[in-house]
Amino acid sequence: MKNKKEIFAGIIIIGNEILSGRTQDTNTSTISIWLNSLGIRVQEVRVIPDNEEIIINTVNKLRKKFNYVFTTGGIGPTHDDITAESISKAFNLKYGPHKEAMHILEKYYKPGDFTEGRKKMAHMPENANLILNPTSGAPGFNVENVFCLPGVPSILKSMLGGIGHMLVGGEPIISHTINLRTVESEIAKSLTKVQNDNKEVDIGSYPFFKAGKLGVALVIRCSNQSKIDKCIIDILNFVKEKNIEIIEKN
């Protein structure tokens, strides 16, 4: 069986609040896990400030580099929400009221409540495709391979379901984890050998402390189940040999 093409994505987290440390980004992991399930691998994440020039340059760089780009943040009503206008400039598209988005927000708010600030949330690159927002009305948007989502994690999460059909994924990446009661340096040499013997499988090794005890999580990732199985057998061989306790395997 021939492998399907690998599909890669980049994520751009837009927001001074992440760079200042005030807010802990959680959108990266939400988007990455969701993309994995579609067979799309996130290859790079950039966190950048609310700065037009930087947004334009970053979007233009990453949209050429990856199959898909996802941005989060900066599509609300306030002065620091400059993502939609910056994306318009990145694509040399007119920025202005989007008819369909205007219509959605008009229906969403009570008459008289559709203020100037709220109208701003319907301003977008010309002819952008909308990404519907089941939580709070204001839609995200898509231009070519770039998908623009809000920064608020719960709203972002609720919008991902509406994007899946717009993406062409590759083979889903399968991931298995083996948690061992050991330390990395005990298994480093054996693990290097297993990685060399299983070049198409990606083995990650992550030390952890849990309930006062040390352990190592081995994460085996590949789009091919039988290659993962072979790799797991090789790992379990040296684990048995070294008499290491397996805490968990899934």
Place this chain on the structure above:
Amino acid sequence: MKNKKEIFAGIIIIGNEILSGRTQDTNTSTISIWLNSLGIRVQEVRVIPDNEEIIINTVNKLRKKFNYVFTTGGIGPTHDDITAESISKAFNLKYGPHKEAMHILEKYYKPGDFTEGRKKMAHMPENANLILNPTSGAPGFNVENVFCLPGVPSILKSMLGGIGHMLVGGEPIISHTINLRTVESEIAKSLTKVQNDNKEVDIGSYPFFKAGKLGVALVIRCSNQSKIDKCIIDILNFVKEKNIEIIEKN
């Protein structure tokens, strides 16, 4: 009083486990908050895979772009820990056993426990400055303006104290937050005016949901307290005018 020069930093988070969504990065906010206190602003974060070429390119780009660069991850004993060797290549330095690091680890482990895997953690770019690790022995290192730290958050945190004296900071960035019982679109127009009237102050607006109620956090950041004070007065003026409840101010 003349302003001290602004000092900028970039952070490179190295690790497939962050890109796959398996692990939630928390090091960005730890490093950012600590740098803020030294008057250093984080201007960009990149999350990249454990890939030598990508690490070399990213480090070489960011170290020219910012005053300081911090990397996290990839300095342990296993096959996927390739940061130290990649940094050596980025700087065209020899990669090999670091005398002082070897000495530290020799003392840290019991005789006979200083295995090959553990020796790898003392392999570094030639003549790198060590960053001491009070938690688990294995030091980080510094070459020119690049500081390499481990990925495990608790260990990373414990090492920051040993770096402060190696950095020259700017004026500390002061940050004030006003939490309002309102929604962004109610205040967007007034806030834009305040931002335009206070150009040297950075005003961020962040909607939140707490205990089932909506609110907006306004974060005012600047290195000059009197400019922040002036901006706060302008904000409180429109807050009073619009009869908006102030939930918290600090």
